[in-house]
Amino acid sequence: MVTEQAFDLLPFTAALDAHGDRPAVMTDEQVLTYRELSDRVEDVAARLRSARRLVALRAGNDLGSLVGYLGALRAGSPVLLVSTESGSSDSVMAAYDPDVILGSDGSDPVIEELRAESRHELHPELALLLTTSGSTGSPKLVRLSYRNLRSNAYSIAEALQITPDDRAATTLPMHYCYGLSVVHSHLLRGAALVLTDLSVVDPCFWDLFRARRATTFAAVPFTFELLDRVGFADMDLPHLRYVTQAGGRLAPEAVRRNAELGRRRGWDLVVMYGQTEATARMAYLPPHLAAAHPEVIGIPVPGGDFRIDPVPDLPAGELVYTGPNVMMGYALEPGDLAQGHTLSELRTGDLARRHPDGLYEIVGRRSRFAKIVGLRIDLGQVEKLLAQDGMKAAAAGSDERIVVAVEDCPDAVAGADLCPDPDPDADQNSDAAARSLAQRLGVPRGAVDVHSVPELPRLTNGKTDYGAVLALGGARSAPEPASGSEGEAPRMDPVRRIFAEELGLREIDDESSFVDLGGDSLSYVAVSVRLEQALGQVPPDWHVLPVERLAALADEAPSGRKWLGALDTSIVLRALAIVLIVGTHAKLFDLPGAAHVLMAVAGFNFARFQLSGDRAERLTRQLRSIGRIVVPSVAFIAVAYLLTDAYSPANIVLLNALVGPETWTTEWHFWFIEVLVYVLLVMVALLAVPWADRVERRAPFTFPLVLFGIGLLPRFGLLDPGVPHTLPVLWLFALGWAIGRADTPVRRLAVSVLAVLTVPGFFGEPARDGMIVVGILLLTWVRAVPVPTGLHGVLGLLAGASLHIYLVHWLVYPQLVGIHPALAVVASLAAGVGYWALTAHLPRTCRQWITAKGR
Known part of the structure; x- marks a missing residue:
């Protein structure tokens, strides 16, 4: 047992009358002084003080709830705080079977005593039980002590410099830890509460705010969205001193915008960070830093401290908090109410980094990751990507799929019927968004499920209800328009x-x-x-x-997913080759020759994908394929030319291999792309000739062998191709083409023999020549490679982005190789994938914009 009544040490309950006749609570109808509030609280405490019992309070933002809550704390009874909504709160109440139930008729508490004595064993320091964010309806509760409540109230009051002249409007539910901490910290300092349950979108809220000369209010990110919609920036609020923000990450641009708005209008924005497990708030950003550092959460509240612990396989560490406001622990069942402190620190689950100036930044969430086909997907980043596209979205996920809810009327005020007509193209838009997102993330389209919703689902505290988002995925696995409707596609398998x-x-x-x-x-x-x-x-x-x-x-x-599956050899070779190219250039290892394997793969794919249909169809397909190489290459090289002095205009137009310097310089970095485009253009021109087209169709295997023979002339120095310093590669392209047409074991054996006879001596380096031979033989004889299914997505991503990685790595790896070659390689791969995602997404965005403008 504690030697002193711990609950008597809560000054915001035990010492209310110390503030005398100062206003304590203001509503639209009355003003209650601290002395009057203390008397009402004591009336409730006296009734509950006969025995220490578990008190459940269905708390609303009204005077009766506030008095009941403070009275129970003054009586020394632990309070189980739940919302006034039935359903989820009913399940918690049933799980913990309280001894007393408190309610409110608006102005007075309503007490229902179920037992004269408690049926529970209650730890003497237990003061408050709160549901955690996202666990509404779950029996999991946060156990908070009197010390937790007292210390956090002092910390917040000191961080915000709350004075007796402050008046805080209750914009958040009292059963939510953030809203409750506003009550604690202001009553601690003798400030007033402007008690209301009106929403910020209600004009009556602002009438009350002005009439009661309110100085502050608390907001979650969703609150700022509502404020933007109701014209908050133009409101005349002469007594507003500061606005606090917590309850989730506010986008940096919104932080900066609101900080600058406050500077112009004479109030401060205080960004804060917390969790229920730390009695509401753990960090704050001094207001004068908000505009310059909008991405950070700031510094620990007074009395608290942070450290960052490494997390395996993740670039950022986990933020760990220590301080007197760290909870006693969780309760999963009534028996846990007897436990004392089981924690000395709080592992937040948030990934963070510390800036050199001591400010902390949250960069992700350990639990906000999904692992799709072996790739770790940051669901927060998914939301950021969609926000960049102008979509207001929430993403949830599992290891099977990512489920995204996109608000189809983001500019409507919550609860207002400003978007009554559903978008007739909602299914098509969701499908397009899912397809684009899947490409940007490098995951299969079937792993992304996008749903258009009128409004994002939210918990009562204003946070996104990710459980409800994930539940949307049970409705369908992918968009399926109803069959037979005009303008809609039939159902698809x-x-x-x-x-x-x-x-x-x-x-x-x-x-x-x-x-x-x-x-x-x-x-x-x-x-x-x-x-x-x-x-x-x-x-x-x-x-x-x-x-x-x-x-x-x-x-x-068969149903069920195997751990091992076959992946097309050309995909595996493309993925491995680009890694070997970048790694060799960055000197992480020395395994040259992969670029020439890719040239053979290019010929192989040319045979498979570019030679069907009639001559006009072939021409169209081939030119489209060349365009998909040329456009991103020219765009990137043009940017590289502007940013560096390493390239020339000839590089931009892919002509350096023809007109560039004879000595090897940085201008030869893109030789592979230039020569590949030359070869493809020659093939297009050749097959556009009717007789060549007919010959190729009649002798599909012999035709590339003839080209192979022609390519051997410059290969062995018998003919000067006029393309210096690239080592002629037509013969490798033609050999890959022949492999694509080698449909019998005899033909595959023939191309294998040709490879073994012609590749050695190509470079005069056995290791490099061996690399090329092995790659060609794999392409010839192994159609699919057994690969763990978890790696399919990664290899597919690297293969799909191989062209873009090749382009980008020339600018990336030199900047980082001095730190470590491995870092240079990883960064090059990541940057290349990013450029690939951009070029894949941009055309779709343009088409959608053009379509939208045309409507």
Whole structure:
């Protein structure tokens, strides 16, 4: 037992009358002094003081709830604080079976005594039980002591410099720890509470705010959205001194905007950070730093301290808080109410970093990650990506899928009917958003589920209800428009959906194949990875099989996901080759030759994807494929030219291999892309000739072998191709083309022999020549490589972004290689994937914008 009544040490309950006749509570109808409030609180305490019992309070923002809460604390009874809403609060009440139930008729508390003595064993320091954010309806409660409440009230009052002249409007529910801390800290300093349950979107709230000369209010991020909608920036609030923000991350641009607004209008914005487990708040950002450092949470509140512990496999560490406001521990059942302190520090679960100036920044959440096909997806980052596109969204997820709710009327005031007409294209927009997001994240389209909702689901404290978001994923696995409706696509099975989403098609002919539908080597990666998930094992010739046949294979596929699955060899080679190229350039290791393997892979894919249809169709497909190489290359090299002095205008137009310097300089960095484009253009020109087109069709294997023979002339120095310092590669491209046409073991053996005979001596370096031979033999004989399914997404991402990684790495790795080559490699890969995501997303955004402008 404690030697002193711990509850007598709560000055905001035990010493209310010390503030005499100062105003304590203001409503729209009355003003209650501290002396009057103390008398009412004592009346409740006297009734409850006969025995220490568990008191449950259904708390609203009204005088009766406030008096009942303070009275129970003064009586020394632990309070279980729940909302006035039934359902979730009912389940908590049933789980903990309180001895006394407190309610309110608005102005007075209503007491229902169920027992004269408690049926529970209550620890003497236990003061308050609160539900955690997101656990509404769960029996899991936070156990807070009298010391927790007292210390945090002092910390907040000191951090905010609360004075007796302050008057705080109750903009948040009292059962929410943040809203409750406003009550504690202001009553501690003899300040007044402007007690109301009106929303900030209600004009009556602002009438009351002005009439009671309120000086402050608390806000969560959602509050600022509402404030923007009701014209807060133009309001005349002469007595407003400061606004606090907590309850979730406010976007840096919103922090800066509101901080600057406050500076102009004469009030401060105080960004804060906390959790229920720390009795509300742990950190605050001094207001004068908000505009300059809008991304940070600031410094610990007085009496608290932070440290950052490393987290395996994550770049940032976990923020750990110590201080007298750290909870006693959790309660999962009534028996836990007898426990004392089980914690000395709080592991927040937030990932953070400390700035050199001592300010802390939250960069993620350990539990806000989903692992999709082996990739860790930061759900907070998903929301940021969509916010950049102008979408107000909430993302939840599991290891199977990411579920996103997108508000389809973001400019409407909550509760107002300002968006009565649903968007007729909502399903199409959600589908387009899901497809774009999947590409940007590098995950299969089927792993992303986007739902358009009238308003994001929220908990009673204003935070996003991520449980409700995740539940949206149970409604459907992907958008399925009803069959037969005008303008809508028919229902699609998984295979047809994959083809439609990745190739941007609304109708899929049963007899068409991937190649027939315009698929190429770039879209092949994404489709192949998703098909492997749908079919379990992808046939080696799936790209030429009719969609109807693939759909039948999907129906026959066994349920359940295997840990090991086959992945197309060309995808694996592209992914490994780009890693080897970047790693060799950064001197992490020395394994050259991968770029020439990629040239053979390019010829292999040319044979598979560019040679179907009639001559006009081939020409269109080939030119489109070249464009997908040229456009991002020219755009990036132009930027590189402007930012550095390493390149020339010839690089921008991909002509350096023809007109550039004969000596090797940085201007030769992009030789692979230049020569690949030359080879492809030559092939397009050649096959545009009718007789060449006919010959290729009649002798599909012999034709590339003839080109291979021609390519051997410069390979062995018998012919000068006029392209210095690139080591002629037409023969490798043609060899890959021949591999793509080698449909029998004899033909595969023939190209293997040709590779073994012609590659050695190419560089005069056995290791490099060996790398090329091994890559070509794998491409020839191994159609699919067994790979753990968890790596499919990663390899698919690297393969799909290989061109962009090759471009970007020339600018990235030199900046970091001095720190560590591994860092240089990882950063180059990440930057390349980012550029790939940008170039994949930008055209869609432009098309959507053009479409929207045309409506």
